[in-house]
Structure formats: structure tokens, C-alpha cells
Amino acid sequence: MQHTRRRRAYQFQLLVLSKSEDQSWASSMADQARILAKPVPTSSDDVDTRAITHRLRQDGSLIGELSTEGTKTDEELLEMSRSWDIVGVDLIRGVSCKEPYEWVDKTKSDWEFNTNGGHEKNYRVIAYDIWIKHNILRHLASYGCKITVVPSTLPASETLKMKPDGVLFSNGPGDPSTVPYAVETVKEILGKVPVFGICMGHQLLGQALGSKTFKMKFGHHGGNHPVRNIRNGRVEISAQVC
Structure with missing residues (x-):
């Protein structure tokens, strides 16, 4: 597929x-x-x-x-x-995988791996499936990473036992405030191995580091959303399709 x-x-x-x-x-x-x-x-x-x-x-x-x-x-x-509301609902448990599995599928061509720093391929990456997009995994695999996809509820202790070189918290639906267990997982992993977050995963990182998140009145969906860098005033066009 x-x-x-x-x-x-x-x-x-x-x-x-x-x-x-x-x-x-x-x-x-x-x-x-x-x-x-x-x-x-x-x-x-x-x-x-x-x-x-x-x-x-x-x-x-x-x-x-x-x-x-x-x-x-x-x-x-x-x-x-009015009897149903998205507020306060954990939406990631229902879309996350139930058991860990290995991912090997790549993109059509391998990406160039930077070896200038003396690094080698075959980094071991643990990817938390919060509703992960397969193309993220394909690109990581094309860089030579060995990827294990794990459920959103997997404890940090189990992840660290696998001795990853890095941990990815993926995109996903809902409000990070409704999944405190995932925020705690991020907290326990931070500082021990490199951590990267996309979309929902990025918000989990923010909360784990003390930031607050809130729901926008007009959500960003699709392409052509301008984002301004407040440090230099530069505006870039982004795609926000999580």
C-alpha cells in the first residue's frame, strides 16, 4: 500500500x-x-x-x-x-495501533544521508502512533532508520528499554490536555534521548515543557496558511493538514 x-x-x-x-x-x-x-x-x-x-x-x-x-x-x-462534545474526549486511543510493530516500507528513492559528522545509518527510532501518517515513516526508513511504531499508551520505561537513538511523537487528533498520560510519557523521555514532535506530538512536547495550548476558533486546515516568524518578521506559507 x-x-x-x-x-x-x-x-x-x-x-x-x-x-x-x-x-x-x-x-x-x-x-x-x-x-x-x-x-x-x-x-x-x-x-x-x-x-x-x-x-x-x-x-x-x-x-x-x-x-x-x-x-x-x-x-x-x-x-x-449538544449531547456530544469533542472537549475533554481522548481521541487518540481509538486511532493508535494496539501493539508495537516494525516499519520497513520506504519512498521510491533513498534520501541522501549526511555522514560529514561521522554518523552512520541505522538509527533506531521509536515512533509513537498518535495517528501517524505513513509517509513520515517512509521518509525515515529512506534515511536508513530502523523504526518501531508503538501505541500511544506505551510507558516511557518500555520505550527506553529499546535503547532508541530518537523518539518521534506523531500527528494526531484532539486536545493534548485530554491525554495527560502522553504528556507524562514525553516528560519521562525528555533529556534522555532526542525527541521530535509533529502536530499533536508537537503540542505534547509544548505541554511537557510547561507551555499551554488552546483550541483556535478557526482551525487551520489544508494549505496556504501564512506563518510569521516573530524573531525576524519573515512570513512563510505552510501546509497544515493534520
């Missing part, structure tokens, strides 16, 4: 304006319906996605309710939507 980003899709609901029945990707192995059938989330087409986008752009992230029961009033649907 060379081009897969993750093991499977974890969305609860997919809304689209129009659903295509054609597969246009040359290396595609399954159509949209088959992918969404695992583990049977629901999807809806002919939805005015532009109207939803305008509402979210105006009011920020919102909790909504989708129902096939035409007998419910708007007030009843609103009350149902």
Missing part, C-alpha cells in the same frame, strides 16, 4: 456536494464506497457544502447533528447535538 496515508479512515460522516463513482488515480486499489465501508461510517452527497463552509468561516468550529428521521424538529436535533 505504497500511497496510503494511514491504516484506514476514521471519520464519522462524509459530506460532499457530488460523489464521483469513477477512480481517476492510476494506482487506486478501491473505490470510495469500499473505503468508507470500513468500518461502515456514513456518507451523504448532494449537500450544500459551500453553505456549511460559509457558516464555519463566520462562527468557527461547531457541533452539528445529521439525522435521517424527518419527524424530529430543529429544536430536538439541536438538543441531540
Whole structure:
């Protein structure tokens, strides 16, 4: 599965304006319906996605309710939507792997490894799966790293027993404040081996070092997000697709 980003899709609901029945990707192995059938989330087409986008752009992230029961009033649907909230929910346990495993798949070509400092290939990297993207692992493997992917709940003591050269805390969903066990894991590893965090993993590092995180009213999704370096005033365009 060379081009897969993750093991499977974890969305609860997919809304689209129009659903295509054609597969246009040359290396595609399954159509949209088959992918969404695992583990049977629901999807809806002919939805005015532009109207939803305008509402979210105006009011920020919102909790909504989708129902096939035409007998419910708007007030009843609103009350149902208030019964579930993302705040305070641990979202990474459900998407993390259950057992450690070795990763060997690479990109199509090996990346150049810098040996000027006398370093050698075959660094041992432990990657915490908070919902890790496969391409991150492929690039590490292409640099010659030996990678072990571990569950988000693996204690730091077990990780350190494997004597890694570095530990990666991956991207993932949710709020780092809801997973104090992961923050404690980072704290126990910091200072013992090099640590790197991406997306959620970066926020875990921040909290472990005493910083505070908060949910933005308008989340950054997709490409073309300007980020300003406050030290030199330089603005760069970033992609924020975690």
C-alpha cells in the first residue's frame, strides 16, 4: 500500500456536494464506497457544502447533528447535538495501533544521508502512533532508520528499554490536555534521548515543557496558511493538514 496515508479512515460522516463513482488515480486499489465501508461510517452527497463552509468561516468550529428521521424538529436535533462534545474526549486511543510493530516500507528513492559528522545509518527510532501518517515513516526508513511504531499508551520505561537513538511523537487528533498520560510519557523521555514532535506530538512536547495550548476558533486546515516568524518578521506559507 505504497500511497496510503494511514491504516484506514476514521471519520464519522462524509459530506460532499457530488460523489464521483469513477477512480481517476492510476494506482487506486478501491473505490470510495469500499473505503468508507470500513468500518461502515456514513456518507451523504448532494449537500450544500459551500453553505456549511460559509457558516464555519463566520462562527468557527461547531457541533452539528445529521439525522435521517424527518419527524424530529430543529429544536430536538439541536438538543441531540449538544449531547456530544469533542472537549475533554481522548481521541487518540481509538486511532493508535494496539501493539508495537516494525516499519520497513520506504519512498521510491533513498534520501541522501549526511555522514560529514561521522554518523552512520541505522538509527533506531521509536515512533509513537498518535495517528501517524505513513509517509513520515517512509521518509525515515529512506534515511536508513530502523523504526518501531508503538501505541500511544506505551510507558516511557518500555520505550527506553529499546535503547532508541530518537523518539518521534506523531500527528494526531484532539486536545493534548485530554491525554495527560502522553504528556507524562514525553516528560519521562525528555533529556534522555532526542525527541521530535509533529502536530499533536508537537503540542505534547509544548505541554511537557510547561507551555499551554488552546483550541483556535478557526482551525487551520489544508494549505496556504501564512506563518510569521516573530524573531525576524519573515512570513512563510505552510501546509497544515493534520
